[in-house]
Amino acid sequence: MAKVEQRASLPKSDLHDVLREMLLIRRFEEKVEERFRAGELPGFLHVAIGQEACAVGVCRALEDGDVIASTHRAHGHTLAKGTHPNELMAELYGKQEGCSHGYGGSMHLYDVERGNLGANAVVGGGLPQITGAALAFKLRGEPRVALAFFGDGATNIGTFHEALNLAQLWRVPAVFVLEDNKWAESTPESQHSPIRDLSERAKAFGMKTLKADGQDVETVYKTARKALDQARRGDGPVFVHLETIRFTGHYIGDPQVYRDRDEVRKLRQERDPIELLRGKLEVSDEDYAALDAEVSEIVEASVEFAKAGTDPAPEDALKNIYA
Amino acid sequence: MAKVEQRASLPKSDLHDVLREMLLIRRFEEKVEERFRAGELPGFLHVAIGQEACAVGVCRALEDGDVIASTHRAHGHTLAKGTHPNELMAELYGKQEGCSHGYGGSMHLYDVERGNLGANAVVGGGLPQITGAALAFKLRGEPRVALAFFGDGATNIGTFHEALNLAQLWRVPAVFVLEDNKWAESTPESQHSPIRDLSERAKAFGMKTLKADGQDVETVYKTARKALDQARRGDGPVFVHLETIRFTGHYIGDPQVYRDRDEVRKLRQERDPIELLRGKLEVSDEDYAALDAEVSEIVEASVEFAKAGTDPAPEDALKNIYA
Amino acid sequence: MPELTYREAVRDALARAMRQDDDVFIMGEDIAEMGGSMGVTAGMLDEFGPERVRNTPISEMALAGAAIGAAVQGMRPVAEIMYEDFLTLAAEQIVNQAAKHRYMSGGQVTVPVVFRTQGGAGWSPGAQHAQQLEAWFVHIPGLKVVFASTPEDVRGLLWSAIYDDNPVVFFEHRTLYPIKGDVPQEIEAIPIGKARVHREGEDVTVIATGRLVHESLQAAEEAERDGISVEVVDPRTLQPLDEETLVSSVKKTNRAVVAHEAVTRMGFGAEVASVLQYQAFDWLDAPIERVGAKFSPLPFAPVMEAFVVPHAEDVLAAVKRTVGKA
Amino acid sequence: MPELTYREAVRDALARAMRQDDDVFIMGEDIAEMGGSMGVTAGMLDEFGPERVRNTPISEMALAGAAIGAAVQGMRPVAEIMYEDFLTLAAEQIVNQAAKHRYMSGGQVTVPVVFRTQGGAGWSPGAQHAQQLEAWFVHIPGLKVVFASTPEDVRGLLWSAIYDDNPVVFFEHRTLYPIKGDVPQEIEAIPIGKARVHREGEDVTVIATGRLVHESLQAAEEAERDGISVEVVDPRTLQPLDEETLVSSVKKTNRAVVAHEAVTRMGFGAEVASVLQYQAFDWLDAPIERVGAKFSPLPFAPVMEAFVVPHAEDVLAAVKRTVGKA
Numbered sequence A, B: 001m002a003k004v005e006q007r008a009s010l011p012k013s014d015l016h017d018v019l020r021e022m023l024l025i026r027r028f029e030e031k032v033e034e035r036f037r038a039g040e041l042p043g044f045l046h047v048a049i050g051q052e053a054c055a056v057g058v059c060r061a062l063e064d065g066d067v068i069a070s071t072h073r074a075h076g077h078t079l080a081k082g083t084h085p086n087e088l089m090a091e092l093y094g095k096q097e098g099c100s101h102g103y104g105g106s107m108h109l110y111d112v113e114r115g116n117l118g119a120n121a122v123v124g125g126g127l128p129q130i131t132g133a134a135l136a137f138k139l140r141g142e143p144r145v146a147l148a149f150f151g152d153g154a155t156n157i158g159t160f161h162e163a164l165n166l167a168q169l170w171r172v173p174a175v176f177v178l179e180d181n182k183w184a185e186s187t188p189e190s191q192h193s194p195i196r197d198l199s200e201r202a203k204a205f206g207m208k209t210l211k212a213d214g215q216d217v218e219t220v221y222k223t224a225r226k227a228l229d230q231a232r233r234g235d236g237p238v239f240v241h242l243e244t245i246r247f248t249g250h251y252i253g254d255p256q257v258y259r260d261r262d263e264v265r266k267l268r269q270e271r272d273p274i275e276l277l278r279g280k281l282e283v284s285d286e287d288y289a290a291l292d293a294e295v296s297e298i299v300e301a302s303v304e305f306a307k308a309g310t311d312p313a314p315e316d317a318l319k320n321i322y323a
Numbered sequence C, D: 001m002p003e004l005t006y007r008e009a010v011r012d013a014l015a016r017a018m019r020q021d022d023d024v025f026i027m028g029e030d031i032a033e034m035g036g037s038m039g040v041t042a043g044m045l046d047e048f049g050p051e052r053v054r055n056t057p058i059s060e061m062a063l064a065g066a067a068i069g070a071a072v073q074g075m076r077p078v079a080e081i082m083y084e085d086f087l088t089l090a091a092e093q094i095v096n097q098a099a100k101h102r103y104m105s106g107g108q109v110t111v112p113v114v115f116r117t118q119g120g121a122g123w124s125p126g127a128q129h130a131q132q133l134e135a136w137f138v139h140i141p142g143l144k145v146v147f148a149s150t151p152e153d154v155r156g157l158l159w160s161a162i163y164d165d166n167p168v169v170f171f172e173h174r175t176l177y178p179i180k181g182d183v184p185q186e187i188e189a190i191p192i193g194k195a196r197v198h199r200e201g202e203d204v205t206v207i208a209t210g211r212l213v214h215e216s217l218q219a220a221e222e223a224e225r226d227g228i229s230v231e232v233v234d235p236r237t238l239q240p241l242d243e244e245t246l247v248s249s250v251k252k253t254n255r256a257v258v259a260h261e262a263v264t265r266m267g268f269g270a271e272v273a274s275v276l277q278y279q280a281f282d283w284l285d286a287p288i289e290r291v292g293a294k295f296s297p298l299p300f301a302p303v304m305e306a307f308v309v310p311h312a313e314d315v316l317a318a319v320k321r322t323v324g325k326a
Ligand SMILES: Cc1ncc(C[n+]2csc(CCOP(=O)(O)OP(=O)(O)O)c2C)c(N)n1
Pocket: A072, A073, A121, A122, A123, A124, A150, A151, A152, A153, A154, A155, A157, A181, A183, A184, A185, A246, A250, C029, C058, C060, C082, C086, C089
């Protein structure tokens, strides 16, 4: 997951790397589902299968020093921002070696060294803090950008509106990335928003908006780059609207009684971001199998790593409460 | 303050009544300022001098059974919605005869019988409740509308966005009236909103918006009527954007160090809603003086009434906590 | 006597009220097709339709406020806040609006709204999905606060809450949803403000709420083996508080333990202990013990989580301390 | 020793920190040109400019969150919430975010933010502008909570709060702004977690916060005329709590009164009483008295308002009860 050089679009060699990264996330998420079902993983888990291009395309576009805030659906963002699968898996197993040292869990993944300020289990909770981080960058004259991920459901909560308003008013270097998968848990967009184009909500603050197909990682990358450039230049925050698809349930185990299975199947066949890129790159079956084997091994190794990790001592619970 | 018949615009005879009502509010507010400065009124007081046309124009357009929620700047709304000046003044003096029986005060004026669900001292606090009242009307199939007043400052708080979103999503019979006086306390609109046309914030929810000159009471009336008609018809909520002017400080006693005095003086000269209507109706100086004397007497009497009112017993504080 | 789970008991109260009364409706995030994140309202959409089983967008403030607004118009809405942690988002409406309208209007307004919510540790949800915040609402005059621990209680108390003319914050505990218990054939209102003595005893009174009621009953059994006779009382409603039952129990046993899952510091147990030391001062033979979560956010890793929140053994240890057998 | 008002003392701490440290800045509604609704930040815009004295829109949630976000990046923001009542709007960010980031990240994140706020009755603001909500935040691990009662304390404690690496909720009381007191020439940090003994006494300990410190000192003088010697202690920081000072005072006097303006039920006094009865059980000669607001929202009419909140006479009456002279 090396950082690419800064440019407006990705060369083909990088795209192979991108494919690998997306596949790694996919296999990681599938493994998480499997291990959860096997009863090995505690807590509440949300995978981002189908949304890999958003995480990878956006995070590739970031520069060192940029920071992100993530959501309850955080594994992809976390891997894409550079956390090693071992550390992520270890966290899901509640181990000291985890990226939050066992204190956080799936909904609270942090990796501050790599600019991941934390996943947030409160919908919208991270947004004003991204405004604030960007404010700090602006006050100190640092050429850094703060970026928040969030879902379509999050555009209904007051926090979202307040955070965007403040960011635009103060013209801080922030980017707000909507991963619009058209669902908030079981609630379809038509039941949670009276408008069909959620970009309108950012325009209401005069914020520049960019829209992109969230299944096309190249487009995502280019769009994010553009947004980050504007923000970094000091031209104010940008709202990036990515249309994407949640291929699975809201949480692992969700029976999805509310959703048309055929439609999901069809979307999976036609709009899989990994398959789309693979087709574009014309990766042979053989090469793909080799890639798959490679990332699957990394994922498998992460499980081994996690299982061999150290359980915190019970009393460790009383550490890290205060600085 | 008799209710007019339902029609799209006001006949001249009604306009005289409207003038009288606006002047009554003006004199009432001036009296409140005077009595506050004399040390007679406890608490925290905000007058609406300059904004009389908004209160009167909108409330005239309401029908029996409609309900309103007001703000910290509530005297005008309360009078326009039919509360007798005596009851309002008595409340400001903390008397049992007051419209909230001495429990509420200036920022918590209620008159439920007349459809006033209460002033609210929390900016934005009343808005979701208006959505909820309108929902009740819709669920019960009643041809009633719920209407919220609020200021430009209130359009920044999450509550506002959540309440409008819900109202539009559910297409409830609600009307949201923005009294845009361009100030939130000492903060000019340019310092609290990145956009210049606050209607955009309602459009972001797909809500129908109507804009009007809030100093022209006829226009206000017609606009409110239109909004109420649409809401009552079941065509969903409407956002009414009234541009208005706060002629005084934010609160009584505000030295307004942040504001250009000459500009205020000019606005007062040119844009006084009462003077504008008086000019339009060509009221002679004599008639105007008579009108003024009449309303001033009512206001004076309200002070007498209030002062002669009954102080609650201390232990009354423990009543009305639970039903 | 039919047997219901705690989950079914909640649903039964909601459904019966909705059947008998058009003014009652429910609203919340994902309560319709999905039946709520805990499955409490499963099936209700089919029976009552989307107007009365209203999915809301993610906007806790507006959904709480809309429920209040509808209640003021005479409806009896039951609004679900998916996790107690999100009460922090609706607090303004509950605390400044629902609790105070009646008062500020000098008695003109009635606000018959229920805010149902749930929380609780024991399944590693992490720090933002399992707080126990009931104490906050006990501090707010104008609200009633209920926290039921059994299927019978949760059904009868929810019924009372729905028909109460005041705003009620109604706490459920996630780990209790599957527990079973007998309930009367016909629904019976359980009065708000009456504690329940779950078990009589002579030596120590344990006053417990929510999950800790069950932990305390278990601790009581274990204590009995050591010859300690424990009375277990569940206040059930935290506001109003049935001080009389609590105090008279302690006057009998002369010792008290207060147990809840919430953080001990400034938790509901502090209020109970303060009331008891005041009203039963001369009867107390030992300091009142408080059992609650340690002073920490909830950690994710199961071993740490289990360490932070209290269990039967913590109640037992406290019981033993009060009788000097620690 | 210069004399400052409580208001000036707050301003002095802010201004000195901003002069010495570029990372410190203040934000809040109307804090710039207007100097805040209580005039606390008057004149600061001129000295520090609008980037560091930031007016915000009316959006308590975002302003709290933005302060947190900037703090995580190493700034030391002081965010003003105009009235405590509006903490209900920022509660999510303070409680779920600021308080828990460090913990949930396993120690990676530091959140050196201060939330200044004020409230208090005595001027008929009505029910939504004078609540005292400090107890809520004492219940939340990860936060520190300060409530200072004198110019010297408020300055030294605010200084400590600004330089503390944890989120601090800092309560001021509206009616204290004009009171005057001596402060050291050079600013001295007052450690968070140390109570202050305002007055030594032998018969009863009164533990008071905020405005009630002054009422209690007055009550103590009146009690003295009746031959009752009262010790008055101000914890000053409610979280962490200096239990040692409180407990050792009560072990000396054998009687305790806890006094604050907040509603008694579930107020901070409940926690103090619980700690005292536990740690000083064998020393207590009388039940611990709690003095606080009656169980009611704040009414508007001055006579009712005065009835609801406690005054020196209420403290005095409680003191007398503890010594059996009621
Ligand atoms: C404030 C808040 N309310 C409710 C929830 C419960 N919840 C968790 S995820 C979710 C849906 C979020 O939808 P969206 O923002 O579209 O993200 P997605 O799950 O689609 O990635 C809800 C309601 C929450 N975590 N926070």
